[in-house]
Amino acid sequence: MIYTVTVNPAIDYVVQTETLNLGRVNRPQYTNFIAGGKGINVSKILNQLDSPNTAWGFLGGFTGEFLKTTLTTEKIKSDFTPIAANTRVNVKLKSDVETELNAAGPQVTAAELATFKVKFDQVQPGDIVIFSGSLLPQLTNDFYLELIDLVVAKQAQFAIDTTGQALLDTLAKQPLVIKPNHHELADLFHTTIHNDDELLKYAAQLHELGANHVLISMAGAGAYLLADGYIYHSAAPKGQVVNSVGAGDSMLAGYIGEFTKHQDPELAFKYGLACGSATAFTENIATIDQINHLLPQIKIEKIS
């Protein structure tokens, strides 16, 4: 079983306007509410790949109700811990450039936190728990470490998709997969990356620090994978970008969903790329037909 953990889910409020005039009244041509948050997006793709999974996290208030209903409608198996405060709304503003406003998120009580942690009793040896996204404002990086310890104690594995020190702190616990994008990779080392050699040098450091498989996504420029002593690269398939929100989550889901079926990192990487790009080329998160359509275009290069 795969569990996805979205501690800080969100309604993604997508707003599209041809031109954005700051300081003026704007009349967007298109708006939409989407059930978002990184782990929830991962669950959506896992469902498309027929990988059994359950989504965990916190949901509360009228916004949490929307998410709960949407997940049920979209047939995503979930067991979120109810909280009193409202789940956040993130604004995804699309004009000539994409701008995202990701809110900090709600407060949770000690009792709600305790209820959530009990869920980890269900984890079985061989399960994979995917931790995705930001933590709630009151929580420190130790929260992820505490949850990871619960997973490892059950002889299960974990993957983590978060940023900065929160990610670095988890590497010693040996995540199965991490997936920073190239900007996040540079931020992790407080540097600027100028070329692929530098990118691979920093990616290798993440492996040395404990990450088993290191996926580095580069949006329209494709991705690298470091796994089992090999480096793989692929360009992204060509297409019209519609909404790249959730592309990274889709890539991670595609990789893990496939990897758990056959333990072949190269084939899993191919699915990761297809899922990421298929999501970038569609309004919401990709469907299996959209993913399958892109698969033949993806040519993986085994570099060393």
Ligand SMILES: Nc1ncnc2c1ncn2[C@@H]1O[C@H](COP(=O)(O)OP(=O)(O)O)[C@@H](O)[C@H]1O
């Ligand atoms: N503009 C794009 N064109 C084609 N594929 C894309 C584009 N943006 C994202 N993707 C696909 O999604 C993957 C993850 O995207 P990326 O933007 O790097 O992740 P994140 O959402 O975590 O920042 C990429 O490696 C690529 O396969």
Ligand SMILES: O=P(O)(O)OC[C@H]1O[C@](O)(COP(=O)(O)O)[C@@H](O)[C@@H]1O
């Ligand atoms: O938890 P964070 O880092 O604020 O990110 C939350 C946001 O990430 C998303 O899951 C999209 O993530 P990606 O575009 O990186 O795949 C949105 O649905 C959500 O609003």
